[in-house]
Amino acid sequence: MAQTLNTGWAVDWLRRSAAVVAENRVMLIELDREIGDGDHGENLDRGFSAIVAKLDEESPATPGAAFKLAAMTLMSKVGGAAGPLYGTAFLRAATAVGDADELDSGLLSAALAAARDGVVARGKAEVGEKTMIDAWTPAVDAAAAAAANGLSPAQTLAAAASAAQSGAESTDPLIARKGRASYLGERAIGHRDPGAASSALILQAAADAAAGAGA
Numbered sequence: 054m055a056q057t058l059n060t061g062w063a064v065d066w067l068r069r070s071a072a073v074v075a076e077n078r079v080m081l082i083e084l085d086r087e088i089g090d091g092d093h094g095e096n097l098d099r100g101f102s103a104i105v106a107k108l109d110e111e112s113p114a115t116p117g118a119a120f121k122l123a124a125m126t127l128m129s130k131v132g133g134a135a136g137p138l139y140g141t142a143f144l145r146a147a148t149a150v151g152d153a154d155e156l157d158s159g160l161l162s163a164a165l166a167a168a169r170d171g172v173v174a175r176g177k178a179e180v181g182e183k184t185m186i187d188a189w190t191p192a193v194d195a196a197a198a199a200a201a202n203g204l205s206p207a208q209t210l211a212a213a214a215s216a217a218q219s220g221a222e223s224t225d226p227l228i229a230r231k232g233r234a235s236y237l238g239e240r241a242i243g244h245r246d247p248g249a250a251s252s253a254l255i256l257q258a259a260a261d262a263a264a265g266a267g268a
């Protein structure tokens with residue numbers, strides 16, 4: 054089992070993210086229609102399709118370059134709250150990995166933490182406020198624990214993805230305190246946060262790409 058992931062994994066993650074966002078576009082639109090304005094699936098699909106178009110034209114040299122390409126594309130193509138938040142997440146991940154060619158579990162876990170910290174710096178959300186942070190923070194904690202226990206990159210990302218999914222599910226009974234859904238008060242109860250749902254899908258794509266890479 055490989056102990057590191059490379060640029061091929063990073064590119065595969067982005068391509069798998071685009072595929073899973075496209076497959077779940079309607080689901081994400083419907084979640085956002087319940088507690089927002091219905092554009093989340095459309096926004097992300099546009100952004101990740103543009104990432105795939107760029108990856109068809111240019112080959113990033115490092116995982117960090119792939120994350121930076123994703124960040125720039127998401128920031129320029131995706132409006133609303135999620136574009137700048139996801140863009141910041143990928144940009145911080147790019148900075149965290151620097152120009153490394155290979156990412157081990159520790160560096161992957163640090164990159165996820167940096168991504169989450171970027172979303173917090175930008176959106177100021179805490180866990181329990183019914184945002185994508187409710188998926189990201191458990192994912193970061195699970196990845197840190199997995200890396201500290203010497204698990205492989207694929208196992209580390211699988212732990213993160215599974216925690217993100219539980220985290221997304223944990224938003225169902227919450228009242229939103231940030232973003233558009235916060236205007237709804239108690240009417241947001243019983244609905245899953247769309248950004249938490251998309252974050253879980255994207256982190257699962259990272260784990261699937263790692264499993265595919267035999268890491």
Ligand code: ADP
Nearest residue numbers: 093133134135176178184185231232247248249
């Ligand atoms: P908009 O709300 O502008 O229509 P999107 O629908 O694309 O943007 O994204 C909505 C998602 O963005 C929410 O489901 C939530 O997860 C996330 N979000 C909104 N505000 C914040 C924030 N301050 N911090 C973290 N995430 C946020």
Ligand code: MG
Nearest residue numbers: 089090092093
């Ligand atoms: Mg929206």
